[in-house]
Amino acid sequence: MRDFTTDHRWLSINTATVRKSHGVEQPLTDIIEACVKRDIRAISPWRDQVAAAGLPAISKLVKKHGLELSGYCRGGMFPALDTAGLKAARDDNRRAVDEACELHAACLVLVVGALPGALAGQAAHKDLALSRNQVSDGISELLEYAITNKMPLAIEPLHPMYAADRACINTMEQALDVCDALDPGKTGALGVAVDVYHVWWDPKLEAQIQRAGKERLLAFHVCDWMLPTTHLLEDRGMMGDGVIDIPRIRGWVEAQGFAGYSEVEIFSSGNWWQRQSAEVLDTCIARHRSAV
Amino acid sequence: MRDFTTDHRWLSINTATVRKSHGVEQPLTDIIEACVKRDIRAISPWRDQVAAAGLPAISKLVKKHGLELSGYCRGGMFPALDTAGLKAARDDNRRAVDEACELHAACLVLVVGALPGALAGQAAHKDLALSRNQVSDGISELLEYAITNKMPLAIEPLHPMYAADRACINTMEQALDVCDALDPGKTGALGVAVDVYHVWWDPKLEAQIQRAGKERLLAFHVCDWMLPTTHLLEDRGMMGDGVIDIPRIRGWVEAQGFAGYSEVEIFSSGNWWQRQSAEVLDTCIARHRSAV
Structure with a gap:
């Protein structure tokens, strides 16, 4: 297992972590400059942040600084109510692959979607099995395109509460x-993104990480599970502040040969997004060394 | 699969569902009378509610009305930091078995516990595997006592967010x-309590219900998963208001031969606990017929 205590060369910042500074949305260009200033070598940006700044501008900035992308967030959301919806998802996912290629991301992360309409508060049906079939079909179709474009797809299993x-x-x-x-x-064309927040509770986690092996372990995300957790989506904790035994899980992942970045992804509307980005990034660096 | 549409003979009320009326704590005796008045034949009371009213009084009232207990809530909370803590949990669980016997409950439901101290907000350690071993040991020891006293133990797998x-x-x-x-x-001495709220998301649910079989299916709990869910513990929905396909899961359980009560267990500080108990019970009866 790699020693993270002396530097932060294997730290990546998922840009959602500093999406807001003092509650105010931050331009991706500013986030990138702040990372570069701290010798952070990798990021994982979100599509909406890239779109807001313009893909060409971000591509240029990433190249200029020699930044790596530990992943690109995100493709997925495959299920739909009808053929038009399924096609729209397919087309959007292909664009996500294209963007990931332009930015030389290590993988495109897939948050696969669930019941159509549910994210907006009104599920169109309750047939989870149907959605799961649509997800498999969607990934299958996207995989061909991704292979052609040499972009690995990383399925991110999400916590059951999602x-x-x-x-x-x-x-x-x-x-x-x-x-x-x-x-x-x-x-190597298809694998998983292991986010400790989503999987830490799983009694089969160690065994499934072994099953995955190096070829399937495409990304490793960290944050922490807080006690109490006050919001299902936006109350993630900084590494070390919660109950997840992160080093143990990283040990399992690295025992399989994973040697990539440890990507910090924290959604925290009540705490970290209310602080200054600089403080959040500095804390990420410190905790990467002490708690990951 | 039994037809629930014409009556509510297989409805049981977990008394936490009407723990509060207009936000005010209700005596268990009042809850029992309100159930009896509606020809509800079974309840599942909580230990603290029973203790507040007095076990002899509740036992007498239950006998008087010929009420059945679909379960007794709850034993468990096995993990502890030291020998004294483990012994205290053991002793308390034996008392829970005794109480369940006095009330002729169908089973003692076990919420097994997790990281010591976590429920109070400060986990003493992060070793979930250790807690899981303590849980197994605790159930093993309790099982002997439960068998002697002829009280089945129902392990309730809780949603991973707990x-x-x-x-x-x-x-x-x-x-x-x-x-x-x-x-x-x-x-038949040891089995599971299947609460749709905790397990509905599980891709292996149908297969595991089949694996369980009649001998292990000791209780069936219902409520619903709301969109959005605004609180991890106390935002459960009334059956039919959320996204769980309850009849499908009940069908799986009954296909194994389960023929017991469908127990409504709703924790809802913001909604149902703010209404009048009478309205809540009437709604449970209506939804038992239309959405379970």
């Missing part, structure tokens, strides 16, 4: 079942 | 692994 509205793939085992069905050869 | 503070058994598969290890003969 099963209705964000992702109906909710365990590593389930994600790996999809990987094995669609990419039986373990070619 | 893995830190309430229960580190989080899937049906995990609960059944414990059952198979401690009661390989499927004697």
Whole structure:
């Protein structure tokens, strides 16, 4: 297991972590400059942030600084009510692959979606199995395009509390079942993003990380689970402030040969998004060394 | 699958559902009378509610009305930091068995506990595997006592969002692994309480219900998962108001031969606990017929 205590060369910042500074939305260009200033070598930006700044501008800035992308957030949201909806998702996912390629991301992260309409508060149906089939079909179709474009797809199993509205793939085992069905050869084209927030509770986590192996472990995300957790989406904690034994999980992942970035992804409307970005980034660096 | 549309003979009320009326704590005696008045044949009371009214008084009232207990809430909370804590949990669980016997409950429901101290906001450690071992040991020891007293123990796998503070058994598969290890003969002494709120998201749910079989299916709890869910503990929905396909899950359970009560358990500080108990009970009856 790599020693993170002496530097932060393997730290990546998911740009959602500093999406807001003192509650105010931050331009991605500013976030990038702030990372570069701290010798942070990798980021993982969100599509809406890239779109707001313009893909060409971000591409140029990333190249100028020699920044790496530990991932690109995000593709997915495959389920839909009708053919038009499914096609729109397909087209949007192909654009996400294109953007990820332009930015030379290590992978496109997939938050696969769940019940159509649920994210807006009104699910069109309750048939989770149907959504899961649509997700498999969607990934299968996207995989061909991604292989052609040499962009690995990383399925991110989301915590079961998001099963209705964000992702109906909710365990590593389930994600790996999809990987094995669609990419039986373990070619590296399809794998998983392991976010400790989503999977830390899973009694089968260690075994499934071993099952995944190096070829399927495409990304590793960290933050912490707070006690109490006061909001289902935006109350993630800074590493070390919660109950997740992050080093243990990182040990399992690295034992399989994972040697990529440890990406900090914290959604925190009540705490970290209310602070200054500089403080948040400095804390990420400190905690990367002490708690990851 | 039984037809629930014409009556509510298989409805049970978990008394937490009407714990508060207009936000005010209700005596268990009043709750029982309100249930009896509506020809509700079964309840599942909580230990603190019973203690407040006095076990003899409740026992007498239950007998007088010929009420059944679909379960007794609850034993568990096994993990502790030291021998004294483990012994205190053991002793308390034996008392819970005694009370369940006095009330002729169908089973004692076990919410097994997780990281010591976490429920109070400060976990003493992050070793979930250790807690899981303590849970297995605790159930194993309690099982002997429960068998002697002829009180079935129902492990309730809790939603993974409670893995830190309430229960580190989080899937049906995990609960059944414990059952198979401690009661390989499927004697009926140890099984699971299937609460749709906790397990509806699980891609292996149908398979694990089949694995459980009639001998292990000791209780069936219903409520609904709301969109959005605004509180991790106390924002459960009334059946039919959320996204859980309850009839589908009930069908799976009954296909295994389960023929017990469908127990309504709703924690809802912002909605149902703010209404009058009478309205809540009437709604439970209506939804039992239309949405379960």
